[in-house]
Every structure is written in C-alpha cells, then in structure tokens.
Amino acid sequence: MQPRHLLAAVFVALVWGINFVAIDIGLESFPPLLFTAIRFAVAAVPAVFFIGRPQVPWRWVLAVGTTIGACQFGLLFLGIHLGMPAGLSSLVIQAQAVFTMVFAALLLGERPGRRQVVGMVIALAGIGLVALDYGQASPVLAFVLVLAAAASWALGNIATRKAAPPDAFRFMVWVSVVPPVPMLVLSALVEGVDTDLDALSHLDASALVSLGYVAWLSTLVGYGLWGMLIRRYGATAIAPYSLLVPVFGMSSSALVLHEKMSGLAIAAAGLVIVGVALTSAFGQKLTGWQRARRDSRYGAPHDVR
Numbered sequence: 371m372q373p374r375h376l377l378a379a380v381f382v383a384l385v386w387g388i389n390f391v392a393i394d395i396g397l398e399s400f401p402p403l404l405f406t407a408i409r410f411a412v413a414a415v416p417a418v419f420f421i422g423r424p425q426v427p428w429r430w431v432l433a434v435g436t437t438i439g440a441c442q443f444g445l446l447f448l449g450i451h452l453g454m455p456a457g458l459s460s461l462v463i464q465a466q467a468v469f470t471m472v473f474a475a476l477l478l479g480e481r482p483g484r485r486q487v488v489g490m491v492i493a494l495a496g497i498g499l500v501a502l503d504y505g506q507a508s509p510v511l512a513f514v515l516v517l518a519a520a521a522s523w524a525l526g527n528i529a530t531r532k533a534a535p536p537d538a539f540r541f542m543v544w545v546s547v548v549p550p551v552p553m554l555v556l557s558a559l560v561e562g563v564d565t566d567l568d569a570l571s572h573l574d575a576s577a578l579v580s581l582g583y584v585a586w587l588s589t590l591v592g593y594g595l596w597g598m599l600i601r602r603y604g605a606t607a608i609a610p611y612s613l614l615v616p617v618f619g620m621s622s623s624a625l626v627l628h629e630k631m632s633g634l635a636i637a638a639a640g641l642v643i644v645g646v647a648l649t650s651a652f653g654q655k656l657t658g659w660q661r662a663r664r665d666s667r668y669g670a671p672h673d674v675r
Contacts, residue, residue: 371603379599379611382592387618389588390456391626393447396580400569401561402447405581407553410439412585414546424544430533431541435548438526442519444553449515457629460619461639462500462516464612467646468493469524477528482649489648496641503634538597542589613643 371379396405424431450459468490474480482490501513535541557566599608616639623629631639 371607375599375602378595379608380614382595382599383611383614384618385588385592386612386615387460387620388622389584389592390450390460390619391622392580392583392588394450394456394623394627395576396584397447397451399573399577399580401557401565402451403444403553403557403561404566404569406440406444406447407550407557408581409443409585409589410546410548410553411550412581413589414543414550417543417590418547421540421543424535424541425537426533426535426541430529430535431544432548433529434526434533434541435545437522437529439545439549440553441522442526443549444556445515445519445522449512449519452512452515453509454512454516455623455629456627457616457620457623457631458500458635459516460623461616461642462497462513463520463523464616464642464646465493465497465517465520466523466527467649469521470527471649473524473528474531478531486649489645491645493642493645493649496638496643496645499634499638499641503632503638535597538600539590539594542593542597546589610647613647616643 393405400408446459446463450456454462471482471486471490475482497517501510530541533541596608620629620631620639624631
C-alpha cells in the first residue's frame with residue numbers, strides 16, 4: 371500500500387474514533403432522535419443534487435438507509451444519551467463484526483471458518499466483560515441499545531454486500547436521504563415538538579461543530595476515503611484498519627471527556643479487538659474465484675493509479 375493510502379486508512383479510523391466524542395458533545399444540545407435526523411439531512415443536502423443516481427437498486431438504498439442510518443445511529447445516539455460512555459460505545463459497536471458473521475451464515479448461507487468461530491467467542495467474552503464492568507453502576511438499557519446498534523450495523527453490512535455499490539461515496543449520500551423524515555417524525559412523537567424546537571433555537575458553536583463533524587467529516591469524507599481504499603486494495607487489506615477505531619475512540623474520550631477506564635474494561639477492549647480481528651477479513655486468504663470476483667468489481671488491489 372502506498373504511504374499516502376496507509377495514512378488515509380489510519381486517518382479514517384482516527385476520524386471515526388473521535389466521532390464518538392463529537393456525538394457525546396452534540397447530544398448535550400440535541401435530543402438523540404432529532405440529532406440522528408439532522409445528521410443525515412446535513413450529510414445528504416446539498417450533495418445529493420450533484421452526484422447522480424445511486425447506481426444500485428432503490429431497495430438496497432432503502433434497506434441500508436434504514437438499518438445503518440435510522441436504526442444503527444438512532445440506537446447508538448439513544449444509548450450514549452442514556453449514559454453509555456462514548457469510549458466504551460466505540461468498543462461495543464465493534465460487535466457488528468460478530469453479528470455480521472452470524473447474519474451472513476443465516477441469511478447468505480456463508481459458513482464461518484474455525485478461526486472466525488474462535489474470534490466470535492473471544493469477542494463475545496470481551497463484550498461480556500464490558501457488560502459486567504459497566505452494569506455494576508450504570509443503566510443496562512444504554513448498553514443494550516448500543517449492542518442493538520451493532521446488530522443493526524451488521525444487517526446493513528449484509529445489505530451493502532448485496533447491493534455492491536460501485537461508488538461508496540455516492541451510495542452513502544443516497545443512504546443519508548432515507549433517515550431524516552422518519553426520524554423527524556419519531557422525534558416529534560417521542561421527544562416532543564416543543565423539545566425539538568427548543569433545542570434548535572438554542573444551538574451554540576459546539577453543537578454546530580459537532581453536527582458538521584458527524585455529518586461531513588465522519589460520514590462523507592470518512593466513507594468516501596474508505597470506499598476509495600477498498601476499491602484500490604480490496605476489503606481484505608483495508609478492513610483491519612477499522613480495529614483502530616475503538617483505540618482512537620477510547621483514548622480521545624479519555625482525553626476530551628475525561629472518561630476513566632477500569633482494568634476490566636481495558637482487558638475487555640483487548641479481547642474484543644483480538645476477536646474482531648479473527649472474525650473479520652483480517653488474514654483471510656481468498657480463493658481464485660473470490661479474488662477474480664473482487665477484482666472485477668473493485669479493480670485489482672495492485673492496480674493503483
């Protein structure tokens with residue numbers, strides 16, 4: 371991998387890790403469901419008017435917009451709002467790799483290998499330690515919501531795999547079109563119109579910076595760069611860099627939000643990261659058929675122009 375692309379992969383992981391701090395700050399000003407709606411509205415407009423059609427069937431735009439857009443981030447924002455620490459959220463959300471493997475087996479008939487099963491068990495042990503450490507003095511519902519967000523992300527991964535978008539940035543912009551209206555309606559019903567209007571009328575600089583970060587830098591720039599790297603090098607080479615997200619998420623939360631990590635939480639982080647590494651595409655050897663299919667879709671990994 372060229373040095374600039376290596377730096378780009380680390381940069382995206384850094385952006386996505388710090389994103390959890392930005393979410394925590396934004397939730398001080400926005401109700402969680404309203405924040406979800408506005409985040410995707412800002413990501414979609416005005417970009418959607420300049421990028422052309424999504425290049426995949428509309429059902430997949432709707433499916434990914436619902437699972438990753440509305441469900442994943444709606445549940446994640448609710449979990450953090452109810453007390454789940456941002457740093458631990460960046461770790462627990464990595465359970466998506468385990469859920470993705472399970473859903474791929476159930477929905478796509480993909481059989482996990484022995485190493486992946488071992489990775490799943492290790493990652494689940496780490497999540498169990500997080501639950502044990504966190505649940506001793508904090509609301510369990512917040513933890514469950516973040517775990518449900520990971521499951522929603524996994525369903526979105528399956529839908530994205532089926533969609534196979536040729537342009538990840540364009541696809542993400544169109545996906546961002548889906549959540550705003552239903553999430554605004556849900557926010558009005560659950561959080562209340564008066565609460566939403568009051569939040570919008572008292573926005574400060576930190577709220578606007580947080581919104582810009584999660585909508586533009588994390589969503590558009592992050593997914594755009596990530597998609598470019600996958601097209602050039604393939605998912606097998608790029609996926610391991612996502613393991614840096616909880617590292618950056620937990621460290622930035624400790625520095626900015628002064629979140630303290632217990633020894634049990636640090637041990638849990640190690641187990642989750644190792645487990646996800648084994649469960650994900652890390653170190654997998656592609657068969658000739660899989661390599662040919664990947665290269666025909668994304669371009670050969672060594673073909674860097």
